[in-house]
Amino acid sequence: MTTTHDTGPDPRPALVAEDLVVEYPAGHGRTVHAVSGVGLEVAAGETLGILGESGCGKSSVGRSLIQLPPPGSGTVRLGTTTLTGLAPEELRRARARIQLITQDPVSALNPRRKVKDLVWEGPSIWGNGGDTRDRDTRIDTALRDVGLDPGTVRDRRPHELSGGQCQRVCVARALLLEPEVLICDEPVSSLDVSVQAQ
Structure with a gap:
């Protein structure tokens, strides 16, 4: 992962993810472990790049941050709002941000x-x-x-x-x-x- 810091006025975390786990059913009772234990923190004005080979889970991380689908476990916080576990209408409103x-x-x-x-x-x-x-x-x-x-x-x-x-x-x-x-x-x-x- 590469991070570029902006020395802007607001250093509070805009997005925090902790211990994300994303799994997909693979048929015949098998499970694909796409993401295991990923954590990240992005401050306001900061850019975070995730690098890796094809199929390593980059897209799964991105989609789990916006709860599409929600991660199997772990938490995602947007500002002061915890996205994981929000009721559908509250999550819909949070996604505008x-x-x-x-x-x-x-x-x-x-x-x-x-x-x-x-x-x-x-x-x-x-x-x-x-x-x-x-x-x-x-x-x-x-x-x-x-x-x-x-x-x-x-x-x-x-x-x-x-x-x-x-x-x-x-x-x-x-x-x-x-x-x-x-x-x-x-x-x-x-x-x-x-x-x-x-």
Whole structure:
């Protein structure tokens, strides 16, 4: 694991995980132990990178932090809120503060919805969308921030976009909620090298 410290004003932990265990049923009574005893602490303004070979449990750690699915054991705390064990409605509300960008952008997007609606999904659910003009401005700004032309993509559906464009839509959607913690599972893997650098 590599950690980059930001000497910003708020050193409190934004996210703490202790002794995470993630297991998956493998059929015939067998169990795959994907993650065993993982712990981490990330301060506000800090970046934590988890490195490892394919299949070592990096995605399982990321998904367990957001409780999709919850870990088999261990605890996850977002600020002062313990996510593990929350009632479904409380967990749903807490998830607005922590966003996950998955490594498979196409399956993360509803194929029936237009890009503008996908990007605006968070604010529309949580009622912090403002008026229609504010909505359009914020959607267009979010799309431009990830290198997409709003005039070209905002009325398209995911099947009309490339994999890289879908990935950028997922990034824009996650950032628009201004989460306290952003979990990125290979968020630029579908983008070409020049766009990755940008």
